[in-house]
Amino acid sequence: MALEDLLEQNKSWARERLADDPEFFKRHTSGQQPRVLWIGCSDSRVPAEQILACGPGELFIHRNVANIVAYNDVSLTSVLQYALEYLKIEDIVVCGHTMCGGVIAACAEVLPDGCVADWLMITRWAKRWVDQRLATEKTKPDEATYLRMVVEENVKLQVDHLTHLAVVRKSNKTNPGIPRLHGWVYDIASGRVDVVVNPGDVRIDP
Numbered sequence: 001m002a003l004e005d006l007l008e009q010n011k012s013w014a015r016e017r018l019a020d021d022p023e024f025f026k027r028h029t030s031g032q033q034p035r036v037l038w039i040g041c042s043d044s045r046v047p048a049e050q051i052l053a054c055g056p057g058e059l060f061i062h063r064n065v066a067n068i069v070a071y072n073d074v075s076l077t078s079v080l081q082y083a084l085e086y087l088k089i090e091d092i093v094v095c096g097h098t099m100c101g102g103v104i105a106a107c108a109e110v111l112p113d114g115c116v117a118d119w120l121m122i123t124r125w126a127k128r129w130v131d132q133r134l135a136t137e138k139t140k141p142d143e144a145t146y147l148r149m150v151v152e153e154n155v156k157l158q159v160d161h162l163t164h165l166a167v168v169r170k171s172n173k174t175n176p177g178i179p180r181l182h183g184w185v186y187d188i189a190s191g192r193v194d195v196v197v198n199p200g201d202v203r204i205d206p
């Protein structure tokens with residue numbers, strides 16, 4: 001698809017929004033009050049707003065390969081701080097997805113070369129936890145089930161990482177129970193989201 005097409009699509013999109021609702025864009029000019037911070041995968045098949053039927057202004061979004069929460073990721077921690085301290089967002093969702101290329105690569109015998117391999121070393125821990133659990137079981141899951149298990153474990157791991165981060169702990173100290181941390185998995189084949197971590201399952205570090 002040529003980029004000119006995208007610019008044309010943008011023009012028609014803006015025109016259609018205005019035709020439906022003349023105040024649509026004006027409403028957003030005074031600021032934003034998103035309901036949720038979404039930490040998702042960069043995968044093009046998992047567009048947060050579309051799968052949740054949200055429009056502009058509803059979700060504050062951070063995406064990277066395999067929806068990873070890394071302690072030393074200044075980009076992510078800045079998004080977190082802005083979300084909690086300035087936008088006063090109370091819910092954070094880490095959303096993984098089935099058929100995640102990042103998780104598949106992290107599960108491979110040999111990781112791909114370069115930055116992506118370094119990055120996926122974090123998700124490789126999720127694979128290790130799943131392998132450890134399976135080591136004691138007699139029957140092994142098929143490949144798709146195994147990948148789904150690692151996808152879920154990866155979401156749990158990244159939610160756990162959030163519980164240790166300074167900005168999250170600070171928020172929970174000032175306002176107990178906030179942020180509420182959620183772990184979800186989006187199924188590419190069905191378009192449905194499953195909940196794998198509820199805020200009640202999570203304990204934020206003091």
Ligand SMILES: [Zn+2]
Binds near residue numbers: 042066097102
């Ligand atoms: Zn992915």
